[in-house]
Amino acid sequence: MATNGIAVAAARRDVTARLGAACRRGVGPFPAPGLALTGTLDTWLADRPAVEAEDALRRALAEARRIDAHAGTTTVGPHRSDLAVTYLAKGMPADLGSTGEQKALLIAIVLANARLMAAEGGAPPLxxxxxxxxxxxxERRTALFQEVLATGSQAWMTGTDAATFAELGAAANHVRVVPDDTGGGVVVGAG
Structure with a gap:
C-alpha cells in the first residue's frame, strides 16, 4: 500500500507541475492560477527521495491502524492531499476571491488542461x-469560445440562453431541449 500510495502521490505531483506551468502561461483575459498540492505525502516528496517517503508512509500507516479501524477510514495517504489554487496576480488563495474570480480561475485551469492533454496526448480532450x-x-466569453475551438476539442456547453452561444455560429451545432406537449419528457431538436 505504501509503494502504491507514494507512486500515486508522485504521479499527481508531476501532473500538477506540468499543469501549473500551462496555467501560468495564461489564456487571454483569464487570470493565471498557481497550483500546489498540500498534504503530508506531498511535503515528504518535496524534501526527500521517494524511497524515504515510502518508508515514512509505511510507518505512518502502521502507527494509525488502531485509530483508522475505530474511525472507519484511513487518516494518512494520498487521498488526504488537496489542490491549492492561487490567484497569482493578486497573490491570494482562490477561495478568498469573488465567485467571478473563482470561475475565471477554474476556466483557466480547464483550458490549460485541455491544451496540455492535446499537446502531450496527441488528441484533444472531450x-x-x-x-x-x-x-x-x-471579452471572456469570446476568449473561451476561441480557446475551445483552438484546442480542437469536442465541447458540450450547456446554457439557458441561446444568444450566449450565437457568436459560435456555424462552428457549433446548437441543440435545444424543450418540454413536450404533455408536460413530460423532452423533445430535442436543432435550434
Whole structure:
C-alpha cells in the first residue's frame, strides 16, 4: 500500500507541475492560477527521495491502524492531499476571491488542461462545460469560445440562453431541449 500510495502521490505531483506551468502561461483575459498540492505525502516528496517517503508512509500507516479501524477510514495517504489554487496576480488563495474570480480561475485551469492533454496526448480532450458562459462578460466569453475551438476539442456547453452561444455560429451545432406537449419528457431538436 505504501509503494502504491507514494507512486500515486508522485504521479499527481508531476501532473500538477506540468499543469501549473500551462496555467501560468495564461489564456487571454483569464487570470493565471498557481497550483500546489498540500498534504503530508506531498511535503515528504518535496524534501526527500521517494524511497524515504515510502518508508515514512509505511510507518505512518502502521502507527494509525488502531485509530483508522475505530474511525472507519484511513487518516494518512494520498487521498488526504488537496489542490491549492492561487490567484497569482493578486497573490491570494482562490477561495478568498469573488465567485467571478473563482470561475475565471477554474476556466483557466480547464483550458490549460485541455491544451496540455492535446499537446502531450496527441488528441484533444472531450470537454463537458455546464453553464460555463453564464455570467462571463463578452471579452471572456469570446476568449473561451476561441480557446475551445483552438484546442480542437469536442465541447458540450450547456446554457439557458441561446444568444450566449450565437457568436459560435456555424462552428457549433446548437441543440435545444424543450418540454413536450404533455408536460413530460423532452423533445430535442436543432435550434
Amino acid at each position: 470537454l463537458l462545460l455546464d453553464e460555463v458562459a453564464a455570467h462571463l462578460d463578452a
